[in-house]
Amino acid sequence: MKKRLFTPGPTPVPEDILLEMAKPIIHHRTSEFRKITEEVQGNLKYLFQTKSPVLILASSGTGAMEAAVSNILSSGEKALVVKGGKFGERFAEICSSYGARVIPLDVEWGKAVKPELVEKILTQEKDIKAVFITLCETSTGVLTDIQAIGRIVAKFSDTLLVIDAISSLGAVSCQTDAWNLDVVISGSQKALMLPPGLSFLAISEKAWRRIEKSQLPRYYFDLKKYHKSSEKFDFPFTPAVSLIVGLRKSLSLIREEGIENIIKRHEILAAATRTAVKALGLELLAEKPADSLTAVKVPEGIDGAELTKRLKEKYGVNFAGGQEKLKGKIFRIAHLGYFDKLDIISAISALEMALSELGYKFELGSGIKAAEEVLLKGI
Ligand SMILES: Cc1ncc(COP(=O)(O)O)c(C=O)c1O
Numbered sequence: 001m002k003k004r005l006f007t008p009g010p011t012p013v014p015e016d017i018l019l020e021m022a023k024p025i026i027h028h029r030t031s032e033f034r035k036i037t038e039e040v041q042g043n044l045k046y047l048f049q050t051k052s053p054v055l056i057l058a059s060s061g062t063g064a065m066e067a068a069v070s071n072i073l074s075s076g077e078k079a080l081v082v083k084g085g086k087f088g089e090r091f092a093e094i095c096s097s098y099g100a101r102v103i104p105l106d107v108e109w110g111k112a113v114k115p116e117l118v119e120k121i122l123t124q125e126k127d128i129k130a131v132f133i134t135l136c137e138t139s140t141g142v143l144t145d146i147q148a149i150g151r152i153v154a155k156f157s158d159t160l161l162v163i164d165a166i167s168s169l170g171a172v173s174c175q176t177d178a179w180n181l182d183v184v185i186s187g188s189q190k191a192l193m194l195p196p197g198l199s200f201l202a203i204s205e206k207a208w209r210r211i212e213k214s215q216l217p218r219y220y221f222d223l224k225k226y227h228k229s230s231e232k233f234d235f236p237f238t239p240a241v242s243l244i245v246g247l248r249k250s251l252s253l254i255r256e257e258g259i260e261n262i263i264k265r266h267e268i269l270a271a272a273t274r275t276a277v278k279a280l281g282l283e284l285l286a287e288k289p290a291d292s293l294t295a296v297k298v299p300e301g302i303d304g305a306e307l308t309k310r311l312k313e314k315y316g317v318n319f320a321g322g323q324e325k326l327k328g329k330i331f332r333i334a335h336l337g338y339f340d341k342l343d344i345i346s347a348i349s350a351l352e353m354a355l356s357e358l359g360y361k362f363e364l365g366s367g368i369k370a371a372e373e374v375l376l377k378g379i
Pocket of ligand 1: 164
């Protein structure tokens with residue numbers, strides 16, 4: 001059976017990238033590898049839309065989240081954390097682990113934070129040193145208006161804005177410099193179309209000034225070390241060589257397609273998916289859905305775990321289920337990274353067949369028809 005991966009990380013990896021990574025490994029302290037690093041660093045700036053350095057770590061995305069916290073805060077400092085899902089909660093956990101004082105901004109799962117609430121808290125609570133926000137909250141599929149929040153945080157000279165763009169960079173618009181984002185974090189296994197294992201941090205000048213002063217313990221994740229080495233297109237420790245070779249290919253594919261076109265492609269695929277599931281009589285979870293993935297409520301009378309199991313075992317289609325309090329209540333169809341129109345058709349077709357077998361009542365083919373109409377017309 002052909003397997004199709006629709007999970008929001010890891011995501012499918014194009015064959016061209018797999019082939020690059022299959023080449024014999026090279027040593028990292030060589031001019032050959034430094035040339036690759038130089039090209040990769042330039043293209044990462046393009047992807048993050050920044051003039052600032054973008055650092056590369058050998059870790060999953062959480063490593064870069066931890067690096068952000070441990071490099072910009074000092075013990076006891078206040079951090080405002082937007083908690084609207086599992087990954088916002090993770091930021092809060094990391095901040096607490098390092099002894100920061102977390103000021104939570106709890107948002108109902110499935111809803112988007114209101115930017116004016118961020119402003120209200122920043123004004124009321126003095127001395128908040130950083131605001132931590134997830135651009136696309138992968139557990140709910142919600143998109144945050146970080147452009148509006150960037151305008152707000154920029155008014156506070158001693159507050160940094162840290163964005164978890166792990167499941168969104170390269171799928172939705174994220175303009176690091178233009179939107180005043182101080183730290184933008186991403187990971188390899190999402191829209192970058194690579195296997196897991198690399199994480200990235202774009203860091204503004206305002207954030208570098210803070211890093212110079214901050215006093216939390218760190219060693220492997222000391223960003224000053226990575227910054228210093230990156231100026232010579234080098235790394236402080238052994239980098240994930242094969243992944244970086246794959247990253248060069250991935251970024252060249254991204255440059256070839258162009259960020260605006262990539263964002264448009266995600267917009268169309270997401271619109272087709274959303275329209276299709278609604279045509280099946282299903283409901284979206286996210287009030288304001290991101291174009292990276294579509295979170296869908298499991299309809300009444302259907303067992304969510306049985307649905308995803310059947311999709312995987314009978315059709316080779318891997319959707320993600322819900323996490324924590326949403327377990328069994330939603331399923332998530334990812335369309336970030338290496339996805340095209342016919343991927344959406346196969347996802348919707350498999351969903352229709354599995355739902356039909358489980359006894360859900362709807363008109364067979366109505367989801368595919370709705371998706372095709374969006375895909376033909378564009379948006
Ligand atoms: C928004 C978001 N933040 C953080 C993470 C954690 O990244 P990782 O699993 O690579 O550590 C993920 C991964 O799914 C994510 O989607």
